[in-house]
Amino acid sequence: YLIACLVTSAVPVFAAGLWEDLTKRVRPRNRLLAAAVSAALAAWLLGAVIDRTDIPGVQWIAGYSMGALVLTLFVVSGVVNAVNIIDGMNGLASMCCIIMLAGLAYVGQQAGDPVVTLVALATIGAIAGFFIWNYPNGLIFLGDGGAYLLGFLLAEVAILLIHRNPEVSPLCPLLMVAYPVMETL
Numbered sequence: 001y002l003i004a005c006l007v008t009s010a011v012p013v014f015a016a017g018l019w020e021d022l023t024k025r026v027r028p029r030n031r032l033l034a035a036a037v038s039a040a041l042a043a044w045l046l047g048a049v050i051d052r053t054d055i056p057g058v059q060w061i062a063g064y065s066m067g068a069l070v071l072t073l074f075v076v077s078g079v080v081n082a083v084n085i086i087d088g089m090n091g092l093a094s095m096c097c098i099i100m101l102a103g104l105a106y107v108g109q110q111a112g113d114p115v116v117t118l119v120a121l122a123t124i125g126a127i128a129g130f131f132i133w134n135y136p137n138g139l140i141f142l143g144d145g146g147a148y149l150l151g152f153l154l155a156e157v158a159i160l161l162i163h164r165n166p167e168v169s170p171l172c173p174l175l176m177v178a179y180p181v182m183e184t185l
Helices: 002-023 027-046 057-060 065-089 092-110 116-135 143-164 171-184
Strands: none
Touching: 002 027, 002 116, 002 143, 027 143, 027 171, 057 065, 057 143, 065 092, 065 143, 065 171, 092 116, 092 143, 092 171, 143 171
16 A cells, blocks of 8 residues: 555656656746645555654754645655656766665665665666666666656655664664765755
């Protein structure tokens, strides 16, 4: 059920990115909106919101349901677009996502969450197949559709990890996902 809801939630952001790849006519604002719609769908279908951060000030915002939703939309949209930005360099986006998802899979396994672990490992498998064709010669790229989908799955796995496992510090996915993505920019 969770995986089906996650895939359903990813449809708007993937469709917007794919349509941009095919037509080059989707405005950045509309692609950002599609990422926010996907994040909102995941919040609605899975309850995947950032409701705890352990960061003073931000925790106050996340303490309110509307604040948690807005924070989630902001974070997911940011990760989606960050992965898209680093896609143009041979293998950078795919290898960064493999490393981050491997860390999330490890923490998910340690927390006893087989669903988060499975989704992270399945995504790693899909990326690894793509990575073989992309590195080092850059024969293909993720494109907006692939980069948006990958960024969305990365962000949602991180959010689900802390949402489903209260013993996991919310700073863990922040350090595993947000910090490395921002450093590549």
